[in-house]
Amino acid sequence: MSASSASKPWLRIYVPLTCYFVFMFVPFYWMLLTTFKADHELLTTPNPWWIFHPTFKHVVDLVAGTQYLHWFANTLLVSVGATALSVAVSFLAAYAIVRLRFPGSKTLSAAIFFAYLVPPAILFLPLANVLIALHWFDKLWALIPIYTTFLVPFCTWLLSGFLRTLPRELEEAGRVDGASHFQIMTRIVLPLAKPGLISSTIFCFTLSWNEYLYALVYMFSSANKTITVGLTTELIRGDVFQWGQLMAGALLGTLPVIIIYFFFVEHYVSGMAGALKD
Amino acid sequence: MAEAAPALAARTPTLFERLRRAADTPAVLGPLLAAPAVGLLAALVAYPLVFGVWLGLTSATLGNAGHFVGLANFTALFADPTYRAATFYSILYTVGSEALKLSIGLALAMVLNQRFRGYRAARSLMLLPWVAPTVLAVLAWQWLLDPQFSGISWLFERLGLIHHAINFLGTEWNARVSLIVVNVWRGVPYFAIGFMAGLQSIPAELLEAAAIDGAGGWASFRHIIWPLLAPLTTILVCFSSIWTITDFQLIWTMTQGGPVNGTQVFTTLAYQRAIPSGNLGQGAAIAISTLPFMIVLAYFALRAMREK
Numbered sequence: 155m156s157a158s159s160a161s162k163p164w165l166r167i168y169v170p171l172t173c174y175f176v177f178m179f180v181p182f183y184w185m186l187l188t189t190f191k192a193d194h195e196l197l198t199t200p201n202p203w204w205i206f207h208p209t210f211k212h213v214v215d216l217v218a219g220t221q222y223l224h225w226f227a228n229t230l231l232v233s234v235g236a237t238a239l240s241v242a243v244s245f246l247a248a249y250a251i252v253r254l255r256f257p258g259s260k261t262l263s264a265a266i267f268f269a270y271l272v273p274p275a276i277l278f279l280p281l282a283n284v285l286i287a288l289h290w291f292d293k294l295w296a297l298i299p300i301y302t303t304f305l306v307p308f309c310t311w312l313l314s315g316f317l318r319t320l321p322r323e324l325e326e327a328g329r330v331d332g333a334s335h336f337q338i339m340t341r342i343v344l345p346l347a348k349p350g351l352i353s354s355t356i357f358c359f360t361l362s363w364n365e366y367l368y369a370l371v372y373m374f375s376s377a378n379k380t381i382t383v384g385l386t387t388e389l390i391r392g393d394v395f396q397w398g399q400l401m402a403g404a405l406l407g408t409l410p411v412i413i414i415y416f417f418f419v420e421h422y423v424s425g426m427a428g429a430l431k432d
Numbered sequence: 433m434a435e436a437a438p439a440l441a442a443r444t445p446t447l448f449e450r451l452r453r454a455a456d457t458p459a460v461l462g463p464l465l466a467a468p469a470v471g472l473l474a475a476l477v478a479y480p481l482v483f484g485v486w487l488g489l490t491s492a493t494l495g496n497a498g499h500f501v502g503l504a505n506f507t508a509l510f511a512d513p514t515y516r517a518a519t520f521y522s523i524l525y526t527v528g529s530e531a532l533k534l535s536i537g538l539a540l541a542m543v544l545n546q547r548f549r550g551y552r553a554a555r556s557l558m559l560l561p562w563v564a565p566t567v568l569a570v571l572a573w574q575w576l577l578d579p580q581f582s583g584i585s586w587l588f589e590r591l592g593l594i595h596h597a598i599n600f601l602g603t604e605w606n607a608r609v610s611l612i613v614v615n616v617w618r619g620v621p622y623f624a625i626g627f628m629a630g631l632q633s634i635p636a637e638l639l640e641a642a643a644i645d646g647a648g649g650w651a652s653f654r655h656i657i658w659p660l661l662a663p664l665t666t667i668l669v670c671f672s673s674i675w676t677i678t679d680f681q682l683i684w685t686m687t688q689g690g691p692v693n694g695t696q697v698f699t700t701l702a703y704q705r706a707i708p709s710g711n712l713g714q715g716a717a718i719a720i721s722t723l724p725f726m727i728v729l730a731y732f733a734l735r736a737m738r739e740k
Contacts, residue, residue: 167548174540175554177617178561181572184583188575202583247469256462262470269477271730273678275699276719279706280484281476303476306469334456339465364565366681371707382567386685397575404568415563419556422563426625 185408188401189213196397212398213406221376222403225384228294229407232380233362236301240358241351243302244309249339251310252317253325263314270307274367277303285372294378297369301362308361309354312425316350317343353425356418360411381407487716494710505717514693514701515718521608522697522722526677529615530669536616537623537668538661544624545631555628562621570685573614577601577686604694607687611695615682623668630664631657663736670733677725698722 183203188196190208199206216222247266251259281300282291290296320343328338369380376388385403389396415422445453455461488505492498509515544555561569576583577600585597600610634657642652680699683689689696689704698718706715 163548167543167546170539170543171554174536174620175557178558181569181576181617182560182564184576185569185572188572197581202581202586243468243472246465250462250465254458254462254465256458256460259462259466262466266469266473268730269473271674271726271733272477272481273674273722273726275678275680275702276484276722276726277477277480279702279712279716279719280480280487283483283487283712284476284480299472299476302472306472307477310469334452335458335461336456360563364567366567366685371703382565382681385571386567395575400571401575404571407568408564411563411565412560415559416556419559422559423555423625426622 182408185401185405188397189405191398193398212402216399216402216406220388220399220403221379221384222381222406224377225379225381226407228378229363229380229382230410232294232297232301233359235295235298236305236362237355237358239298240302240305240309241354244306244313244354245344245347245351247306247310248313248317249343252314253339253343254335266307266310269303270311274304278367278371281368282371291372292374292378294373296372297365297380300368300372301365305358305361309358312354312357313347313350316353317347320346349421349424352418353421356414356421357425359414363411484716485720487713488720489717490713492712492716494707494712498713501713505714506721508714509717509721514696517693518689518696518698518701518718521695522677524608525612525615525679525683525695525697526673528612529619529676530673532612532616533619533623533672534665534669537620538627540620540624541627541631545628558624559621561618566618567681567685569618570614570682573617574601574686577610601687602691604691607691607695611683611686614686615676615679618682619672619676622672626664626668627661630661634660663739666736667733667740670729670736674726674729674733678722 187203187205189212190210191199191205192207192209192211195205195207247262250256251263251266281303285291285296285300288296290299324342324346325335325338328342333341364382365380366382369383370387373379373383376384379387381403385400385407389400389403455464489500489502490498491501491504540558544551544558575581579599579602580597582597582600584600585594588594588598599606601607638656639652642656647655677697678699679697680703683695683697684700684703687695689700698721702715702718704715705711705718
């Protein structure tokens with residue numbers, strides 16, 4: 155670093171960053187502490203920011219005494235299903251819009267963008283009626299098509315941006331070699347679209363894993379709940395909060411997305427930047 | 433390949449081959465590939481959206497279709513003090529947290545955009561609040577802001593700043609501010625990453641030329657960086673506002689709109705009226721009443737996207 159611009163890097167960089175990172179980590183640290191604190195220590199302690207009597211009791215109680223593992227499996231099932239369906243459907247749509255440019259593709263692209271801007275908070279009530287009519291209420295698998303309502307618009311948008319960056323000559327070369335449009339898509343473009351597909355897969359998975367409103371309104375039997383809904387509806391009864399178990403559940407429910415995130419940081423960042431650029 | 437082609441052409445094509453050839457044009461294959469996405473979105477987004485507007489004009493309750501009542505739900509809402517409280521806090525919550533997210537996000541992006549020891553790790557860790565499931569992280573915040581056992585109150589008491597634990601979520605204004613802080617906690621990474629991408633697209637020569645001309649840090653920010661980031665800023669703020677003004681999970685998890693409707697917003701009120709109370713028509717009307725905000729925000733976002 156040049157002497158003129160970096161006379162005090164600690165003041166310019168490390169002090170603001172430390173403040174931000176403390177703010178950022180505090181709730182995660184608090185979650186971790188509470189998970190392994192004994193119940194009496196949650197209430198009386200010489201220092202709440204430390205653990206004096208670590209215990210696995212909350213984790214054990216959560217796993218053995220509640221339906222948590224079941225909710226975890228539900229969340230996983232729905233997230234994987236919704237992600238697979240959304241990425242597949244979105245790739246086809248994005249390919250059609252960007253690479254085939256059929257009559258009406260511009261309108262379709264705009265419509266999908268508007269669907270992206272429709273928040274679940276506006277949709278959840280009328281969608282409930284649709285679900286009742288279809289007899290999809292309180293059916294776990296119904297969350298898979300429901301989650302496509304926000305995943306497909308987002309994913310199509312992200313993939314369109316990505317597919318647009320691939321050179322047009324690909325199709326032309328393919329056509330000259332006698333490949334059909336469908337073959338060009340599956341054999342030439344699909345392998346090249348891998349980074350975009352990975353980005354959209356991890357985004358869809360994270361968004362499904364974190365979803366709350368739809369699962370809260372549409373799933374009411376305990377066996378069909380997801381982690382977010384199960385914790386907030388079954389471990390909080392009126393004013394009684396089981397903080398130890400709640401934080402253990404929050405920690406275990408946060409870990410999968412954090413682990414995936416750290417495996418794919420680069421895809422995350424480029425995907426997010428790409429989604430904004432378009 | 434070349435030798436085989438004439439032989440193939442000589443044979444009369446089967447029906448399957450003719451269909452396949454017909455499908456091999458963008459005008460046919462395009463709509464075919466888009467059909468699954470269109471079908472899903474038409475059935476589960478477009479139709480419910482239109483139906484939601486209709487629902488807002490009816491007296492529907494859970495399990496009862498009700499009948500057309502015109503704008504009665506809306507006139508009732510505008511006279512309803514709870515709805516007015518929800519409007520007030522929805523706007524305050526959005527404006528307050530957007531202003532903070534924008535400034536902190538931009539500052540963070542400018543810091544992280546530099547090369548320093550550990551910058552890669554800092555960039556990837558920075559996104560954690562945005563990646564973590566909101567409801568679960570917000571539960572941790574709720575427990576951290578407990579009226580009796582808050583670690584923050586404990587720390588402040590130790591530092592001699594306060595004498596009694598702060599009731600972070602128990603009084604109107606404390607709760608309003610606390611929710612905004614938690615929303616900022618979650619939303620800063622989105623702005624930071626957006627601005628980092630924006631800052632990287634500013635040509636370095638431009639800033640170097642300005643520095644040669646004697647522009648200091650503030651001057652080059654004010655006259656080069658900020659104007660160049662303006663369209664991106666509009667896009668980020670509009671998108672983020674759309675999610676913030678219709679935020680449900682954060683507020684519902686922490687306060688459920690309380691104390692005494694102090695942190696009631698459109699979405700929590702729509703949920704309360706429609707699901708536990710069963711008044712679907714009024715819930716739908718509340719949800720639909722956010723549409724004008726959405727339309728204005730979407731308009732400005734689109735305009736800024738064209739500009740870019």
